[in-house]
Amino acid sequence: MTATPAAVAPPKNASKVESHRADAELPMAGEPAVPFLEIEALRAREFIPAAKEALTDLIAEQGQSKLIRPVFNWAGRNSLFPLHWGLACCAIEFAAAFGARWDAERFGVVPRSSPRQSDLMIVNGTVTWKVAHKLITLYEQMPEPKWVIAMGNCATGGGPFRTAYSVVPGVDKLVPVDVYIAGCPPRPEAMLDGILLLETLIRERKE
């Protein structure tokens, strides 16, 4: 299926949007050359010796702080836990993405029922002013580091209800948004595309 990329990053990352699919195979500039960090998955019995060897060398070479960041990025981008909540019809597509057909758990994405256990908020639906402060509360209850995906046209910019008396014109007025997904509603493929884009953004994360 050769659909156009449905998810777009904020403008500051505009130059990287075009090639985010191809990035996965390329070594990232500035990332330490640690062999196991470029491998997405290892068997458990291979992982411990590989990590021990790589970490010991690297700590001796570069010190601890430069090492921790890529390890956290590597772990974080492969275990994104979104908050399990739904606002409107996009939540149906959100639910479908975790079903048998699309199976978002392949990417380590497991919805959690508590914001304390989540590091990703997928805002899937129309945000009204009535629910706005509850959304902010949920966001503040999530531990750092945390990310936000605005899923669908309503969460991105208010959608068809932009001028309505009760609708927040875009969830970025309330919380910082990392990835916008277009569509009304976006198909599950588009949601997975947005999550993969977020994973590439986490890979580049420096602080």
Place this chain on the structure above:
Amino acid sequence: MKPEDLARSLPPVLAPVLLGVEAFPGFAARVRFRREGALDVFRAIHDLGFTHLAMIGGIDWVDHREVIYTVWSDEARTYLLLSTDVPADDPRVESAVPVWPSANWHEREAWELVGITFDHHPDLRHLLTPDGYAFHPLLRSFKIHEPEELEVKTRHV
């Protein structure tokens, strides 16, 4: 149940506040009354068997506003429409909660969207819009705001 039968079965003490009982499509009848006797009319209608309040709505006719009540009778298997006019500069009417408890949320909704105040309502808070919301958005005088303007006026504590 015909409108004439309904008019005959209402107690005579209601005559000063009743403005008319007439046929209305889809309903057994439409009962118009003055807002001063609202609670008496509610009690009389409830005693006739209309025990279920289905809906309360407000209509903005610009020069005045109208409050409509849709009630249902299980015995007669029919709906009844009650309506009363309130002036636009003093849009208040007695609450129907003592007669039909389900009026509670309907009246909260009519209050925040059409701006009709229900006297002696037990808990007249915002239902669909946030606390401190400064508009009655279903009034005809309500203009579509730019999102930014609405945001500033709606930002709550």
